[in-house]
Amino acid sequence: MDRRFAWTLSGIAVAAASFGAAEPLRVAVASNFQSALGAVERGFSGEVQTSYGSSGLLYAQIVQGRPFDLFLSADAARPQALVDAGRAKSPVTYATGRLVLFVNDGTPGPAWLSADKRIALANPETAPYGRAAVQTLARLDASPKQVTGLNVAQAFHFASSGAADGAFAALAQVISQDVPAERYWIVPEDLHTPIEQVAVVLDGPNEARAQVFLDYLGSAAARTIIRQAGYR
Numbered sequence: 001m002d003r004r005f006a007w008t009l010s011g012i013a014v015a016a017a018s019f020g021a022a023e024p025l026r027v028a029v030a031s032n033f034q035s036a037l038g039a040v041e042r043g044f045s046g047e048v049q050t051s052y053g054s055s056g057l058l059y060a061q062i063v064q065g066r067p068f069d070l071f072l073s074a075d076a077a078r079p080q081a082l083v084d085a086g087r088a089k090s091p092v093t094y095a096t097g098r099l100v101l102f103v104n105d106g107t108p109g110p111a112w113l114s115a116d117k118r119i120a121l122a123n124p125e126t127a128p129y130g131r132a133a134v135q136t137l138a139r140l141d142a143s144p145k146q147v148t149g150l151n152v153a154q155a156f157h158f159a160s161s162g163a164a165d166g167a168f169a170a171l172a173q174v175i176s177q178d179v180p181a182e183r184y185w186i187v188p189e190d191l192h193t194p195i196e197q198v199a200v201v202l203d204g205p206n207e208a209r210a211q212v213f214l215d216y217l218g219s220a221a222a223r224t225i226i227r228q229a230g231y232r
Contacts, residue, residue: 024049025209026067028058030074030197031153032097032129032169035176036229037072040222044213054151056126062087062202069206070213072199074152075128079200088200089207094217095231097195099132099187102159102174103166108185112166113142120147120158120167127151132192133168139191171230197231 024047029037031052041048051058051068059078062068071088073079074097082088101108101119113119122130129152137143147164149155152173159167160177174184199217201210216222 031151054127070210098171117144120155120164135192
């Protein structure tokens with residue numbers, strides 16, 4: 001699981017160029033990574049077809065046979081389960097996510113999480129950011145009213161649209177939306193388990209192409225974009 005990225009930039013460029021005319025690479029992506037991947041893939045010459053959702057729902061679709069070539073999960077457990085089942089290989093941690101508390105009014109932080117607030121969070125059963133949010137509430141002994149979204153993108157939408165007073169979201173989301181710093185609190189990482197985001201190449205005819213894109217995610221240029229997007 002700790003395997004380091006290894007790549008040769010010139011080799012990636014040549015391989016990527018050779019895939020430009022082929023059918024799109026099909027990538028299942030955890031919804032928190034949408035803005036970051038959009039920026040990263042602009043530097044990749046091959047066509048990438050992305051499907052976004054919670055890690056749990058995407059995992060279920062893969063198990064049920066939906067054809068994907070690469071899975072960018074927001075956790076480590078589901079990619080490892082696919083490796084253990086002989087359906088994937090090359091697990092690599094491509095980012096470590098950061099959880100934030102985004103609020104519409106008031107000062108974000110532990111004191112904001114009172115019982116009269118409605119807080120949106122992703123489904124903790126299927127979304128790692130939702131699980132981290134539940135762990136954070138438990139550590140803080142906070143009991144706001146909870147509004148559950150299918151994934152972290154929907155949770156953030158509930159708050160930004162006014163359907164909830166605030167949301168536990170990904171730092172990458174508030175950065176991509178240019179949210180003022182005074183409207184969110186970066187949750188200390190000791191309040192939840194690490195949000196280790198792992199990618200795997202899925203078994204199938206496009207494994208080589210998926211590996212090229214995964215290696216590209218480890219290039220210096222891509223890693224700079226990922227850090228700037230709000231990931232460790």
